[in-house]
Amino acid sequence: MPSLLDLIVLPAGLHALGLEEPALILPLGSPPSLIAEKYNAQTPRDVRSILEPADVVDAQVQLAFAVARETGEAVETVGQRFADIRKNDESAPTQIATEARRVLDALVRQGDVSISKITVEEAGDDGRLLTVDYVNLRAPKGDATRQVQRTI
Numbered sequence: 001m002p003s004l005l006d007l008i009v010l011p012a013g014l015h016a017l018g019l020e021e022p023a024l025i026l027p028l029g030s031p032p033s034l035i036a037e038k039y040n041a042q043t044p045r046d047v048r049s050i051l052e053p054a055d056v057v058d059a060q061v062q063l064a065f066a067v068a069r070e071t072g073e074a075v076e077t078v079g080q081r082f083a084d085i086r087k088n089d090e091s092a093p094t095q096i097a098t099e100a101r102r103v104l105d106a107l108v109r110q111g112d113v114s115i116s117k118i119t120v121e122e123a124g125d126d127g128r129l130l131t132v133d134y135v136n137l138r139a140p141k142g143d144a145t146r147q148v149q150r151t152i
Contacts, residue, residue, distance in 0.1 A: 057112045057138045058146060064103045065148055079103070082152045092128060093120035096152055100132050112138055116145070128152045 069079030080103045085095045097118045107113045116133040123129040132148045 055136060055139055057107070057136045060107060061104065061113065061134070061146070061148060064107070065150055077106075082150070085152065088126055088128065096120045096128055096130050100130055104132070104134065112136070113146075123151050 064078055065080055067075050067079035068083060069081050070076055071079070080099060082096065082099060085092060085099070097120055100118050101115065104113060104115060108115065113134045113136055116135055117131075118133075119131045121129045121131070128151070130148075130150045130152055134146050134148070136144045136146055
């Protein structure tokens with residue numbers, strides 16, 4: 001015959017003897033920014049944003065390049081339309097650069113960022129690598145150069 005304890009399901013955190021088992025709670029730090037990278041203009045390979053919290057303007061840039069525009073009610077005016085560029089021909093770099101400017105247009109008009117350089121290079125047999133260098137105008141002086149890369 002089963003015992004009474006075999007038939008009763010105890011709530012989470014309670015032991016069969018009635019003692020609470022403490023839950024392990026670990027504090028979480030700020031997430032790293034992996035799309036818009038802070039780097040030193042003299043040494044562009046020196047990425048510092050992995051261990052630092054994300055800036056608000058950089059987070060807006062990340063959102064704009066990460067979200068596909070018009071894929072839902074919340075992203076009617078934010079995001080990119082790189083999926084609409086169907087052919088990887090000689091006009092693709094111009095279309096990609098134009099879309100990158102359109103993605104950042106609202107932030108440029110608000111005075112949050114200024115675009116320094118946009119480059120589009122071949123990436124493999126059928127892709128393109130978009131690199132956008134921009135300046136975060138809300139960041140402290142001397143620490144404002146950023147770069148966004150996306151393979152399309």
